[in-house]
Amino acid sequence: MTDRYAYYVTRTKIRKGRLLSAREMKELSLAPTYRDAVQFLVRKGFLEGGTIEAMLSARRREMLDLIDEFTDIKDAFRIFRIKYDFHNLKTAIKAQISGHKGKDDYLDGGTVSAEVILDAVFQKRLEDLPRDLQQYAKTAQSILLRTRDAGQFDCYLDRALLRAIYQEGQASKIPYLKSYTENYVAVHDIKIAYRCCILKKSKEFIKRALAPCKSLATDQLAAQGAQDSKALCDYLVHTDYSAAAEAMRQSYCAFYRWCARRLSAPAEADKDETFGLSPIFAYLFFAEQEIREVRLILTLKQNHMPGELIAERMWR
Secondary structure, eight states: OHHHHHHHHHHHHHHHTTSOOHHHHHHHHTOSSHHHHHHHHHHTTOOOOSSHHHHHHHHHHHHHHHHHTOGGGGGGGHHHHHHHHHHHHHHHHHHHHHTOOOGGGOOSOSSSOHHHHHHHHHTTOGGGSOHHHHHHHHHHHHHHHHHOOHHHHHHHHHHHHHHHHHHHHHHOSOHHHHHHHHHHHHHHHHHHHHHHHHTTOOHHHHHHHOOOBTTBOHHHHHHHHHHOHHHHHHHHTTSTTHHHHHHHHHOHHHHHHHHHHHHHHHHHHHTTOSSSSHHHHHHHHHHHHHHHHHHHHHHHHHTTOOHHHHHHTOOO
16 A cells, blocks of 8 residues: 555656746736736646636646546545535526526536536435535525525535535544644634624624634634624634734735645645655645636736736735
């Protein structure tokens, strides 16, 4: 098994070497126009797809094709696939309400194919879904049909996703996944509390949006977030995430960069390991982060934002 892991890690490190470096990401952000940015990406190995999502979908497929090769350890990667299930479930339920399937809006790579989720929702056969996803689907569907409130619907499924990721990671025997999911959920909870604070949401609203984790007291996080940003910072300075408070005091961009860097911490720590699964998980994190950053840069380029302002938003 050790020899096989070494082979998997070697394959992964070769692929990781093809990801955009910090210098290349900055070059991309400083490209004069959207078209120049796309051509830069094509030169770096991205497939030109006509739209941002088509280009990034092809990049995501490369990442998924790699881990699909590791058939004997495929279950270890469930935790990275769950988000695609929830994206597709959210999209399918909204499409059912509107009556438009919008097949281009779905993402491959989930633990369940997008087609299965789409058919289960449109054919009213939610029992065809895995049991945990089935229950989330029923509740989410009920919320949207009863309230017609897309915000409440999104809030429920976003929290459900965080809970599903956390439960999967904490139940794992792989130490990396335990620390990854603790960090992942905590950072997203802090993001949620900060955004709700800016939007002046109530304590009850914030509590409904937060997912429980061991390293944060979500009741207190919600209560402080409902007051103001100073109260939120006063709570965070007494947690393992005290640097978030300092970033909040600087600017929203500084806070965004802190979130990205904090999320990358487990991957940065294990990326150079030779054995075990941690380097593969690290690659998946960096590959997904690359996709998120490229999407952000291209979207801002389409809206003619100056490169210097885009560079400020980059985490590396």
